[in-house]
Amino acid sequence: MNAGKAAPSNGGSHPTQTVSKTSFTYTLDTLPPRQDPLLQFMVNLLMRDGKKATAERFVADMLADMAKLTNSDPLPLVYEAVELAKPILRMQSRKQGDRSISHRLAVEMLAVLEGNSSVLSRKDEAHKIGTVNRANASVRI
Structure with missing residues (x-):
């Protein structure tokens, strides 16, 4: 999924507003979609012992830190980072036989x-x- 494309599950689009280079903070207009599939996936990966609120806070803090460090919207950067880091091929294991x-x-x-x-x-x-x-x-x- 590319950084500028819309999220497929919620039908909405990522915020594409131009942001000044002085500082970037989320406002009510620039919040990422609540049901963003990549962010939900990351929350579920980070969640331990069913504590979803803690995992959501980790992801929100990550987005805030990225916004401070880059002075831009972090959501497209997250999508780009995942796109660069994902494997090229999907490896699937299979059984080689029924030898005990x-x-x-x-x-x-x-x-x-x-x-x-x-x-x-x-x-x-x-x-x-x-x-x-x-x-x-x-x-x-």
Whole structure:
């Protein structure tokens, strides 16, 4: 969602008034929409133990701090920050099969006994690193 576009759920638009560079404070005319979907999402992420009012206060304080630091309307900046930080791809996990944990453990144990498990190579690598670092153990920085 771009910073200048309207919020889809409430049909309203973000405040697009030009604001003087001296200082920006919210007035009754420039308040962000109460049902802004991004702000509600942030409130729900911040909410702990059902304390929604506390989370709403955190978001309101964040908007006030951003307004003080930038001397402009913070809501488009929040939308732009989320747009820049969101992932490009959506990763979705899926099950790889119905093998049980006992079957996987049995296969791994047999692989260790045969000597072709990745666990053994990781163990050897950790041992090499420990051996190299043993020479530096007496040196204190």
